[in-house]
Amino acid sequence: MSHRSEGLQPQPYRADKITRASSVHLRAANLDYAGAPIFDALDLTLPAGQTTCLLGPSGVGKTSLLRLIAGLLPDADGKVTDDRGQGISGQIAYLAQQDLLLPWLSALDNVTFGNRLRGESAGTEAKTQARGLLAQVGLAGREGDRPAKLSGGMRQRVALARTLMEDRPIVLMDEPFSSLDAITRYELQALAAECLAGRTVLLVTHDPLEALRLGHQVLVMAGTPARLEAPLVPTGQPPRDPADAGLLALQAELLKRLTRAKMDHAP
Amino acid sequence: MKALRALIIGAGMLLVWQAIVSLTGVAHYILPGPLRVVRAFVANVDLLLAHAAVTGAEIILGLLLGCILGCVSAILVASFPPARRWLLPVLVVSQAIPVFALAPVLVLWLGYGLLSKVAMATLIIYFPVTAAFLDGLRRTEPGWLDLAHTMGGSRARVLRHIRIPAALPALSSGIRVATAVAPIGAVVGEWVGSSAGLGYFMLQSNARLHVDAMFAAMLLLAVMAVTLYFSVDIALRLALPWQAEDTGSTPQGSD
Numbered sequence: 001m002s003h004r005s006e007g008l009q010p011q012p013y014r015a016d017k018i019t020r021a022s023s024v025h026l027r028a029a030n031l032d033y034a035g036a037p038i039f040d041a042l043d044l045t046l047p048a049g050q051t052t053c054l055l056g057p058s059g060v061g062k063t064s065l066l067r068l069i070a071g072l073l074p075d076a077d078g079k080v081t082d083d084r085g086q087g088i089s090g091q092i093a094y095l096a097q098q099d100l101l102l103p104w105l106s107a108l109d110n111v112t113f114g115n116r117l118r119g120e121s122a123g124t125e126a127k128t129q130a131r132g133l134l135a136q137v138g139l140a141g142r143e144g145d146r147p148a149k150l151s152g153g154m155r156q157r158v159a160l161a162r163t164l165m166e167d168r169p170i171v172l173m174d175e176p177f178s179s180l181d182a183i184t185r186y187e188l189q190a191l192a193a194e195c196l197a198g199r200t201v202l203l204v205t206h207d208p209l210e211a212l213r214l215g216h217q218v219l220v221m222a223g224t225p226a227r228l229e230a231p232l233v234p235t236g237q238p239p240r241d242p243a244d245a246g247l248l249a250l251q252a253e254l255l256k257r258l259t260r261a262k263m264d265h266a267p
Numbered sequence: 268m269k270a271l272r273a274l275i276i277g278a279g280m281l282l283v284w285q286a287i288v289s290l291t292g293v294a295h296y297i298l299p300g301p302l303r304v305v306r307a308f309v310a311n312v313d314l315l316l317a318h319a320a321v322t323g324a325e326i327i328l329g330l331l332l333g334c335i336l337g338c339v340s341a342i343l344v345a346s347f348p349p350a351r352r353w354l355l356p357v358l359v360v361s362q363a364i365p366v367f368a369l370a371p372v373l374v375l376w377l378g379y380g381l382l383s384k385v386a387m388a389t390l391i392i393y394f395p396v397t398a399a400f401l402d403g404l405r406r407t408e409p410g411w412l413d414l415a416h417t418m419g420g421s422r423a424r425v426l427r428h429i430r431i432p433a434a435l436p437a438l439s440s441g442i443r444v445a446t447a448v449a450p451i452g453a454v455v456g457e458w459v460g461s462s463a464g465l466g467y468f469m470l471q472s473n474a475r476l477h478v479d480a481m482f483a484a485m486l487l488l489a490v491m492a493v494t495l496y497f498s499v500d501i502a503l504r505l506a507l508p509w510q511a512e513d514t515g516s517t518p519q520g521s522d
Contacts, residue, residue: 072413094417100410104432104509117420117428146509166418 002145008101021169021200022082022091023048024065029068029078031061039076040063040225045097046170048083051193051238052231053215055208055254059261061226062204069202070094072173085176093168098174099155101147101162107134108143111161126165137191160188164195171196177210186242189213193239208254212247218254222261223247229257299479304486307479315468319487322465325381325453326495329388333449334442336389337396341438344397345404346426362394367455372515384461388452392445399441403434436510439503446499450492 001157024046029039032215038061046052046069056062067073069080082088101110111130115122134143137157147155156176163171176192177185193214209219215238217231234240234250241247281301287293288300295303308315340358344351370387377383407430414427457466465484472481504511 015322067413070413070417072416090419092417094414096410098410099407100414102411102429102432104435104507113428114418117418117424117426118413119421148509172417 021049021198022084022088024069024088024170024200024202025079025081025083026065027079027081029065029076031062031064031068031073031076031078037225039068039078039246041174042078042226042228044219044228046200046202047216048200049198050216051196051203051214053203053205053211053218055113055205055211055218055258057258058206058219060221060223060261062221065221065226066172066202066204088170091168092170092172093163093166095159095163095171095173095176097178099147099152099159101155101158103147106144106146107139107150107158107161110158111146113162114166114195124267130161130165131144133164136164136195137161142208151184153180153188156180156188157191160192160195169199171199171201173201175205176203178206185210190239208251208258209242209247212250213240213242218250220254220257220261222264229261232257294477296476298483303479304482307477308483308486311483315465315484315487317489318465318468318484319465320380321463322450322453322457322488323491325384325388325456325464326449326491327384328381329452330392330446330449332385333389333392333445334396337393337441337445338400338438339343340393340397341400341404341434342426342431344401345430346422358394358397361390366391366452370455370459373456379460379462384453384456384464385457388449391448391452396438396441396445396446399444400434400438403437404430406437407433435507439507439510442503443496443500446496447492449495450488454488 012052015172021184025154026042026044029042029044031037031039043063044065054065054179064073064076068076068078069088070092071080080088082091101107102113105113108127108130109122109135112122112126115126120126131140131143134140137160139154139157142150147158150158159176173192176187180188189210203211203214212232215234217233219231220229221227222229232250232254235246236244285300285302288298299307332480340354344354366387370383373383373386377386411433412425415429420428421447453464454466454469457464458470461467465488469481469484472478472484
């Protein structure tokens with residue numbers, strides 16, 4: 001384990017920052033693509049303060065489901081509410097596979113970008129907070145670097161810091177670690193789990209082990225129109241040790257489900 | 268190395284030019300040799316520089332005006348989608364009419380002075396700037412717009428903080444093209460009707476069979492155009508330092 005190029009120091013988790021996260025309820029989601037139904041009256045609940053991982057074959061609609069919840073699919077039907085029955089726009093932060101950093105801004109300005117986009121102050125106070133978050137993700141000293149100067153792993157860390165800066169109770173992540181190498185991915189999974197604990201998280205992923213490390217519950221999506229199977233619930237708190245015997249047994253079960261889902265999905 | 272190569276190419280072309288003149292014995296009022304052109308340049312240097320100042324002013328004013336108008340149009344069209352349907356046909360038609368055909372009318376309306384040439388240069392520059400900037404504004408990385416949506420940014424702020432900066436590399440290619448064609452606009456205007464400028468000087472010299480003086484004016488114009496192009500190029504590079512270093516975003520999502 002000498003390959004820790006982007007050294008990871010555990011940082012104290014700042015529980016005081018988060019207002020109690022709500023559950024997210026998706027009801028009666030309908031979406032057609034090219035005349036075929038992707039979702040037909042699909043329901044999903046993301047439990048409050050927990051991480052829900054979503055797996056399934058390519059093209060089954062995982063990303064569409066996440067985008068629907070994020071309010072990024074204007075053509076889809078479906079009601080997305082919190083526990084009080086309110087809409088959740090303004091409560092969500094979004095972390096994609098691409099880091100989506102703006103190449104003309106420094107790491108620090110990327111972290112405070114949301115403030116500027118909403119016309120809020122991005123002054124000393126916001127900058128101090130952003131510096132703290134960059135330090136928390138292990139990037140102290142790189143505040144002034146533009147994204148092109150950072151490695152893929154570092155860029156995704158900046159994106160994570162930007163997500164934390166937004167400080168939203170609900171976090172939607174679409175394969176955020178899939179373009180990273182194995183070691184960097186492993187480090188970032190632990191960091192993300194730690195930083196996002198206490199929030200309501202939806203993580204779309206292709207990686208069964210990632211889902212089992214990070215998820216309070218793991219869902220498999222299959223079929224046309226897509227259905228969600230009964231969740232797998234690994235024991236213990238994330239991030240889990242990948243060497244755990246129970247986790248490896250669950251991984252075998254999960255792979256079986258995914259294989260079945262893929263057969264199901266093939267025409 | 269680059270400079271040396273340019274020097275060698277330049278010297279080689281001059282040699283070939285001189286060789287053609289010496290070997291064919293062509294009359295100097297048909298094709299003057301390089302030495303004769305240099306002599307004509309030295310003899311007319313004051314006059315040439317005075318005319319060059321006029322042409323230079325026309326080019327730079329046209330470039331500024333064309334770029335400003337182009338940027339404003341592109342931003343207007345990008346921020347009000349219905350404006351696109353109204354403005355785009357006008358843009359295309361404005362390009363379908365050759366500037367050469369418009370030149371006499373512009374001289375008629377705006378006179379023999381600076382104004383008609385600036386208008387000509389502006390017209391010729393306007394389109395590449397607008398088209399390139401508009402293209403850049405319409406091709407914003409969709410992921411950035413998704414992110415902005417979840418962050419809660421208004422349309423105006425998304426335009427200002429994401430779409431415009433993201434379109435600057437496209438705008439800078441448009442400005443490069445515009446800089447390369449700007450001298451054409453000014454000189455065409457001068458050919459059609461003027462009392463000053465390098466185009467006017469070339470026309471007068473040609474009519475009097477002072478072909479060597481005409482070549483001297485042409486060379487001066489070429490030097491001006493190349494200098495302008497490289498100055499603009501360097502300025503754009505300095506203004507957008509992130510463009511050269513950007514290695515592109517991480518791969519696209521698969522699902």
